[in-house]
Amino acid sequence: MKVSGVFAVFWKELADNFGSRRFLILFILISLIGVFTTYLSSQAIVAKPAETPTEFLFLRLFTSQTQSLPSFVSFLGFFAPLLGIIFGFDAINSEHSRGTMSLVLSQPIFRDSLINGKFLSSLATIAITFASIILIVFGLDLRLLGILPEGPELSRLAVFFVMSIIYAGFYLSLGILFSVLFRRTTTSALTSMAVWFFFTFFLYMLANVIADYTVPITQEVTEEVILKHTRVQAMIMRFSPMTLYGESVNVVLNPSVRTLGPIFSEASEELIPAPLSLSQSLLIVWPQFVSLIALMLICFSVSYIVFMKQEIRSI
């Protein structure tokens, strides 16, 4: 009895999600970006086969940027949050304004079935979206380069897949939180977008300003100062889920990346050798990955608690 409520909500919301126009638009947008970036980076590989290592060629499609376009992964850093926000921002308050809240909650289900069902169905929608985009890239790659991902690549892709879901899941639960806190859907939509804007653009500028202020870069600058400057900047940027996500997936998709800090030319020469194993890569980005999960869970828990205590009537 207890689970049936969650299931009923889950399946209905899943159908709603896939039927919604905003999802369709965003899905097309992200797929197109996937297709373009894959196409361009595979063209680059075909053009200069000598310059690219043949190892982990498939993963390179996701992370390599060309002159004209940033990498697919950095695009995802921008757009994955939107995927979370469109499902989250009106999850609860639209039920109030539509007048369906008391209709649903007067059925024999626990109150949390509604919010859990909605969260899980949106997470599933996000997962299906990412999976189908990865499959699109698979297919395209097979045509253009004629290669298929190998075993270790597949496990790295799987981790990338999970990380992307959690990154979008953070914005999903943030959207749900605002949909619980604000009664108007326009307010919750704008607030969610403002947070996204802050983390995606504003924090970057802020990090620059603070770094310039605390560690000014003058004419006769030492390498040490530049290093410090970059460290300050990076530290502030890590408040952004986008940075956490970007660092995590870049390490996971690039087995040769061994450190997250700034790398100087002399040092990087020595760092070329053998690629890391997946667990070694994961060890590097473990803090980032765990932070993302924690952020998502905290947002969802707060919305859960507030929702459970909320008056059912909106006035």
Add this chain to the structure above:
Amino acid sequence: MEWVVETRELSKFYNGVKAVEKLNLRIREGEIYGLLGPNGAGKTTTILMLLGLTEPTSGRALVYGYNSTTEPLKVKRITGYLPENVGFYEDLTARETLRYIARLNGIPDKESSSKIDEVLKSVGLSEVSEREVGKFSRGMTQRLGIATVLIKHPKFVILDEPTTGIDPEGASHILDLIVKMSREQNITVLLSSHLLHQVQRICDRVGIVSEGHLVGEGSIEQLGREIAGKEQTFLEVQVEELMPNIANSIRKIEGVKEVRSSGNLLSIRCDRDVRRQVSKVIVDSGTLPLQIRSRDYTLEEIYIRYFQRG
């Protein structure tokens, strides 16, 4: 005897502001009970507490003996509820809406599909079962609401202002549906409303709430008699011919409060039985009383009296 609904000193305060206070309500099996009161009287708050959707500040609400606050699922399994200003998912059809409600009640699709046809037919929505609910009129929406209540096979049904915003014909249709449902399936009904005539038409018993208190309870006749006994009564007298001074002479009778005349009909408000004196005055003035009838209170009058007192 076991009551379908029993509240004990049920109270709800919103941040110290009273919505319901020490309400004692009892509803018998099979009856249609009307909860009557002006806006803000606390009707919806009471209903939400009965369903366990709002926690009482103090007191208890029991439905079929289940405590609504601690066992809400048991209450909600046997209780159908049509909220005031109910809304539906605009993109779903009537049939899909009912299927969703059935699923939420743990009824598998195989069982629900024939039941859905049956319920749609009984509320008169068979023809539009495949139409999206967003395109429904207010009356159709409300009938769909009743269908969502029926689909779960309830023993007890709560309807919160089921006829607001509906034209008289539609309202009448809905009231008929409620009576039919109650009589045919022996469902106990709690109906909240401030539309007196509708309540008067279908309710077996009425509870009048004002500012969170139950100020009067009983059948319409009982309520009327209670007021009549304590206060006033009405006489309607039909005379053969309305003589010009009749009204003034009647006014002089002891106990008569007010006399109004229209055509050959006199309406008299008085605080005791004055039929004998009135007939005498009429005969004395040279005409004949054709009919003297003491009129019952209408619910409207009862209602207004209760609020004047309260």
